Each structure stands twice: as C-alpha cells, then as structure tokens.
Amino acid sequence: MVSEKTTPVAVVMGSDSDLNVMESCVEQLRQFGIEPTVRIISAHRTPQVACEFAENAEANGIKVLIAAAGMAAHLAGALAARTSLPIIGVPLVGEPGLGGMDALLSTVQMPPGVPVATVAVGKAGAKNAAILAVQILALQDADLRRKLAEFRSKQEQMVRQKDASLSA
Numbered sequence: 001m002v003s004e005k006t007t008p009v010a011v012v013m014g015s016d017s018d019l020n021v022m023e024s025c026v027e028q029l030r031q032f033g034i035e036p037t038v039r040i041i042s043a044h045r046t047p048q049v050a051c052e053f054a055e056n057a058e059a060n061g062i063k064v065l066i067a068a069a070g071m072a073a074h075l076a077g078a079l080a081a082r083t084s085l086p087i088i089g090v091p092l093v094g095e096p097g098l099g100g101m102d103a104l105l106s107t108v109q110m111p112p113g114v115p116v117a118t119v120a121v122g123k124a125g126a127k128n129a130a131i132l133a134v135q136i137l138a139l140q141d142a143d144l145r146r147k148l149a150e151f152r153s154k155q156e157q158m159v160r161q162k163d164a165s166l167s168a
C-alpha cells in the first residue's frame, strides 16, 4: 500500500508536461492554506499505480481528488472507478491536441453512476478545481468557509475597482 502524507486534497496529473498549467491549481490551494499531495500518475502509462492510488486515497486521508490530463483524458474517470471520493476533472490542452475538446469530452462524458465533476479547460479550470475542492472541504470546516467568504469579497472588490477606474 502506497502511503501518502496526510493532506485533504490530491492533485494528480497525467504527465509532467501538465505541471505548468496545474501549478495554478496548487498555488490556489496554498492560498487557502492547503498543501496538496501532487502526483504524476497515468491511467494509460502507469495503470497499476493509478489503481492503487485511488483505492488507498480515502485510507490515506484524502477527501477530494483533482485529476488533470490532456488528450484522451481517462485519468479522472479511471480514478473515479476505484474510489467514491469526489473527483474534480481538469481537461487540459494536449500537444498535439484538439484545443482541449478531446480532453473535455473524455473527462466530462462519464457514464451514469461514476461522476467526475468537470471544470473548464486549462488554467481557468485548474484554478476553479482548487476553489471547488475548498468549497467541498468548507462544508465541514468553518475556517475554510471564512477564507472563502474573504476570497469572494476580494474578488468582488477587484472587479468593482476596475469598473470604477473606467468611469473615473
């Protein structure tokens, strides 16, 4: 059994070539005080590791899994098949790719019974995956709820300031 350091969120990606985009997910989690487990695991290239990781995730203290991949992005679905922890799928633009449409469809179009909560393609999705993971954890964590309220309020202020600067 592969043992993970105890952290409520794991960020898994299919290749080290995905790290550049997924850095924004990790950074967003850190801004909420969450240091995730980060792994490179592929349902295609390291299927045994993918199985073991998903099967042991709950026992290892993980509460939410974020799975990112490009091209034929089966990673999130393959993990979802092996755990009932919530899985957030991040479709990435692969190289060579179809602008991320390939990964989007292969992540979002899960058969009924095995859901993957799929976010937007690329960097926006990477960031939203982190925020969605925090929102899930915040259901049981008042401190995270407070941090989320602050985050939303700062975000609103930023947009209001930009709006005001246009009419100034």
Ligand SMILES: Nc1c(C(=O)O)ncn1[C@@H]1O[C@H](COP(=O)(O)O)[C@@H](O)[C@H]1O
Pocket: 013, 014, 015, 016, 017, 018, 041, 042, 043, 044, 045, 068, 069, 070, 071, 072, 073, 074, 075, 076, 092, 093, 094, 095
């Ligand atoms: N879609 C998957 C899976 C999987 O779904 O298991 N494993 C790797 N990949 C993706 O292949 C793309 C090209 O990978 P390389 O850059 O390593 O050739 C990456 O975007 C990766 O997420």
